[in-house]
Structures are given as C-alpha cells and as structure tokens.
Amino acid sequence: MNLKYQMDLDDDYNDLFVDRQERRVRKQKGKHSPKKTQAEIVQSLAEPDALEGEGKYVTTYQPSKYEATWLLQSLSDFYRQEFITDVLAMVRGGKEASVYRCAARPGLGTDLLAAKVYRPRQFRQLRNDKMYREGRAILTADGKEAKETDHRLMRAIGKKSDFGVQVEHTSWLMYEFNTLKTLHAIGAAVPKPYAVAENAILMDYIGDTEMAGPTLSTVELQRDEARELFAETMRNVELMLVHGMIHGDLSAYNILYWEGKITLIDFPQVSSSYANSQSHFILKRDIERVCSYFASKGVKAAQNPDDITRRLWKRYVELDAESRAADLSRLEYRREENEYDD
Ligand SMILES: Nc1ncnc2c1ncn2[C@@H]1O[C@H](COP(=O)(O)OP(=O)(O)O)[C@@H](O)[C@H]1O
Ligand SMILES: [Mg+2]
Structure with missing residues (x-):
C-alpha cells in the first residue's frame, strides 16, 4: 500500500482504515501472526472483485479509494431496494460509524435520509461494550433473539471466532435498529428507521441540504x-x-x-x-x-x-x-x- 497516498486520505478514514502505528509495532516485533493485518484486509477489500456496487451506483459524494469499497458495499442493499438514489455527503466520520446524507427515492415521503455505516468490524474499536450486553439476548440479522440453546452460535461467540465476532457485530447493529423502531412507534423523539443492512442503518435525516443538525x-x-x-x-x-x-x-x-x-x-x-x-x-x-x-x-x-x-x-x-x-x-x-x- 502506498503510504504517501494514505496520508492524503481524509483524517477520519485514515485512522478508520489504516492504523499505521499498529502496523509498525507488529513489524518491529516481527511476530508471526496467522491473522491478516489490517493493511491486508484493507487491500482485500479494495480488490476489484470486492467492489460489488462500485460503478453501478451514483454517488455525488466522492469517497476516498479505501472508503469507497466499504461504503458502496454497505449501502448496496439500500440502492437495490430503492430507498436511496445517491450519497450526497459525509455528515460525520466517527470511530465506530460514519454517517452520510443520502437522497431518498422520490415518493418515499422525505427527500433526505441518513445512512449510518458501521466501520468494518475488523477495525471496530474493541471498546468495553460488555457492560451493556449483559442481560441482552443476541439479535440475529432478522432482528429476532437467538436461542440460548443454539449451541453452535453460543460457542462461536464464546470462542470469538470470525463467525462469533460477526454475530456480535450484527447483534449490536440490530439493537440500534430495533430500538429506533420501537421508540419511533411509541412517539419518542428519534429518527424514523427505514431499513437495515449488514453494516448500515437508514433513517430520517436531521438537517437540510446544506448542513446536518448539530449536536x-x-x-x-x-x-x-x-x-x-x-x-x-x-x-x-x-x-x-x-x-x-x-x-x-x-x-x-x-x-x-x-x-x-x-x-x-x-x-x-x-x-x-x-x-x-x-x-x-x-x-x-x-x-x-x-x-x-x-x-x-x-x-x-x-x-x-x-x-x-x-x-x-x-x-x-x-x-x-x-x-x-x-x-x-x-x-x-x-x-x-x-x-x-x-
Ligand atoms: N439521523 C441523523 N441525521 C443527521 N445527522 C446524524 C444522524 N445520525 C447521526 N448523525 C451525525 O453523525 C454523528 C455520529 O452518529 P452516532 O449515531 O452518534 O454514531 P457514533 O457516535 O457511534 O459514531 C452524530 O454525532 C451526528 O452528528
Ligand atoms: Mg454518537
């Protein structure tokens, strides 16, 4: 990977996708690790084969090279299901997720939508989320609770295998989507959720074409x-x-x-x-x-x-x-x- 190019990337995505510090440490230690390095994962994500959506979908917003793959893969379901027709701008790039202003399909009842795209799970900060997960069932991609008796699932989570980590990632995202759904239905002041995909949630956008509502x-x-x-x-x-x-x-x-x-x-x-x-x-x-x-x-x-x-x-x-x-x-x-x- 070309380091000079990396440095030109916008800051959020730079630290989102490429943790140079970590790479350097690994290199110095010369430690053999069977796991892919972050750089290798980024590289594989950027392979042309992985570009399911690129070229097919319009984006007024110009993502950086490394952001593009992840962004379009994450939003391809929303394009295909005709919720959105364009990505207009990045509202905010964060450590856990980035939020984009999207154009809604005409007739959807709103002009703009916010897409919250979670960062690739491989790069998600392993923040201390154990405290929150206690007392919560695992939610699967259909938004339903997994059964404690599903031993394969529970074992994978316990062992933190790739599959287990993916299951936890899905659950984390589904809690956000389900909560928005429940709260919106009972009249809470939350964005209305429209759709959920493997890595992203589509919801009401707060703000206008120029700027998003400030915190x-x-x-x-x-x-x-x-x-x-x-x-x-x-x-x-x-x-x-x-x-x-x-x-x-x-x-x-x-x-x-x-x-x-x-x-x-x-x-x-x-x-x-x-x-x-x-x-x-x-x-x-x-x-x-x-x-x-x-x-x-x-x-x-x-x-x-x-x-x-x-x-x-x-x-x-x-x-x-x-x-x-x-x-x-x-x-x-x-x-x-x-x-x-x-
Ligand atoms: N529905 C929305 N409409 C407009 N801006 C939003 C919306 N959701 C999130 N944002 C913006 O994106 C930022 C990050 O979203 P948030 O859900 O707080 O994720 P995180 O803090 O985990 O990165 C928010 O602080 C806000 O500026
Ligand atoms: Mg936040």
Missing part, C-alpha cells in the same frame, strides 16, 4: 428553551424506562438539535433496566450527563441529577409489570403537570 453540545440555548428541551429529553428517558430501556450513552453529544426540536440518536448500547445488573449505574450516568449540560444552560431542575435518578428508578424499575403498564398512561398526565419545570 446539542455545540448549541447555545437560552434558558427558556433549555428548560423546555430538558423536559423533552426527560420525557424520552422516561418513555424508554417504561419499556425497560436505558440509552446507555446519553449526553448532549447524542442529541441533535434542529429548528427548535431535539432528536435522540446512537442506540446500539441500549441496556435493559431489569436484566442488566449495572442498570442503575448506567441510568445514573445518563441522567448526570444530561443534567450537567442543561444545568450549565441555567436549568434549575437539572441541578439535582441524583434526586431525578432516585425518583425514576423507584417509579419505573422497582415496579412490577402491572404498575408499569399503568404508568404509561400516567406519563401523559405528568407531562401536562411538567415536573421538570423550575
């Missing part, structure tokens, strides 16, 4: 608006709790702001409030992060995250199923009272 972390809110949006954020946290879910990575970085409205995003680590033994810690941290942002915008009701956590925990997690169902109807009522008012 709340970069928005300067006036106190009145901040108060309203805090209450709206907490309505979503409660709505999730009613259904046994905790976001797990909630903060002003995973809330988008556009035309006065907020949208919660980024759900692969969604955790079960009942089945996860760490759920209190996870909920507490979500609420602390949300409160810290809103308190800095002058929202008094956000000054006591511990009180809020205690209240919500008692209300939603310590309850039995029956009271939980009753709580769903009370949620609407409380919303009118607005307990998050200063």
Whole structure:
C-alpha cells in the first residue's frame, strides 16, 4: 500500500482504515501472526472483485479509494431496494460509524435520509461494550433473539471466532435498529428507521441540504428553551424506562438539535433496566450527563441529577409489570403537570 497516498486520505478514514502505528509495532516485533493485518484486509477489500456496487451506483459524494469499497458495499442493499438514489455527503466520520446524507427515492415521503455505516468490524474499536450486553439476548440479522440453546452460535461467540465476532457485530447493529423502531412507534423523539443492512442503518435525516443538525453540545440555548428541551429529553428517558430501556450513552453529544426540536440518536448500547445488573449505574450516568449540560444552560431542575435518578428508578424499575403498564398512561398526565419545570 502506498503510504504517501494514505496520508492524503481524509483524517477520519485514515485512522478508520489504516492504523499505521499498529502496523509498525507488529513489524518491529516481527511476530508471526496467522491473522491478516489490517493493511491486508484493507487491500482485500479494495480488490476489484470486492467492489460489488462500485460503478453501478451514483454517488455525488466522492469517497476516498479505501472508503469507497466499504461504503458502496454497505449501502448496496439500500440502492437495490430503492430507498436511496445517491450519497450526497459525509455528515460525520466517527470511530465506530460514519454517517452520510443520502437522497431518498422520490415518493418515499422525505427527500433526505441518513445512512449510518458501521466501520468494518475488523477495525471496530474493541471498546468495553460488555457492560451493556449483559442481560441482552443476541439479535440475529432478522432482528429476532437467538436461542440460548443454539449451541453452535453460543460457542462461536464464546470462542470469538470470525463467525462469533460477526454475530456480535450484527447483534449490536440490530439493537440500534430495533430500538429506533420501537421508540419511533411509541412517539419518542428519534429518527424514523427505514431499513437495515449488514453494516448500515437508514433513517430520517436531521438537517437540510446544506448542513446536518448539530449536536446539542455545540448549541447555545437560552434558558427558556433549555428548560423546555430538558423536559423533552426527560420525557424520552422516561418513555424508554417504561419499556425497560436505558440509552446507555446519553449526553448532549447524542442529541441533535434542529429548528427548535431535539432528536435522540446512537442506540446500539441500549441496556435493559431489569436484566442488566449495572442498570442503575448506567441510568445514573445518563441522567448526570444530561443534567450537567442543561444545568450549565441555567436549568434549575437539572441541578439535582441524583434526586431525578432516585425518583425514576423507584417509579419505573422497582415496579412490577402491572404498575408499569399503568404508568404509561400516567406519563401523559405528568407531562401536562411538567415536573421538570423550575
Ligand atoms: N439521523 C441523523 N441525521 C443527521 N445527522 C446524524 C444522524 N445520525 C447521526 N448523525 C451525525 O453523525 C454523528 C455520529 O452518529 P452516532 O449515531 O452518534 O454514531 P457514533 O457516535 O457511534 O459514531 C452524530 O454525532 C451526528 O452528528
Ligand atoms: Mg454518537
């Protein structure tokens, strides 16, 4: 691989696909490894044979050479199923996923869609996601729970074989897709999901043709608006709790702001409030992060995250199923009272 060319690649994709540091270390150690190096994997991805979609699909956005293969492979299902007709721009390249602004097929009811393309699983940061997976079944590509009695599957996961790693990757992505589906159906402020493929999720795009909605972390809110949006954020946290879910990575970085409205995003680590033994810690941290942002915008009701956590925990997690169902109807009522008012 031509190093000079690599260096010209845009930064996100540069560190996404080619970890030069790691290659250097491996080389120095001279260690024999039966596994392919990242560079070899990138190379094989860029082989012409692997280019299933390239040339066939229009992209106004010009991906770099190494990005192109992965991008078009990941989105080929969405082109084929006629959800999208073009990739217009990269909204953001991240460590775990990159998000692209796409043109929707005419008649779909929206002009733009966001495609979240997960980075190749080989390169995904092996971040500590064990805490979130506890108490969650494995989801297969059809979005259904795998059976604990599927010994082949469970063994592969335990052994971390290629197949096992792929199964975990699929499950991670399917949790994000299923959560968006569930939350959208019950009226949460999340993007509507349209389709899912092996490596990508297609959903409502927040923003316009020029720019994507910024994350709340970069928005300067006036106190009145901040108060309203805090209450709206907490309505979503409660709505999730009613259904046994905790976001797990909630903060002003995973809330988008556009035309006065907020949208919660980024759900692969969604955790079960009942089945996860760490759920209190996870909920507490979500609420602390949300409160810290809103308190800095002058929202008094956000000054006591511990009180809020205690209240919500008692209300939603310590309850039995029956009271939980009753709580769903009370949620609407409380919303009118607005307990998050200063
Ligand atoms: N539906 C969307 N519409 C517009 N921009 C989005 C959308 N989803 C994600 N983004 C942008 O892409 C970034 C990364 O998406 P996110 O789901 O948070 O993945 P991660 O943080 O794991 O990389 C977000 O911070 C946001 O800027
Ligand atoms: Mg994020």
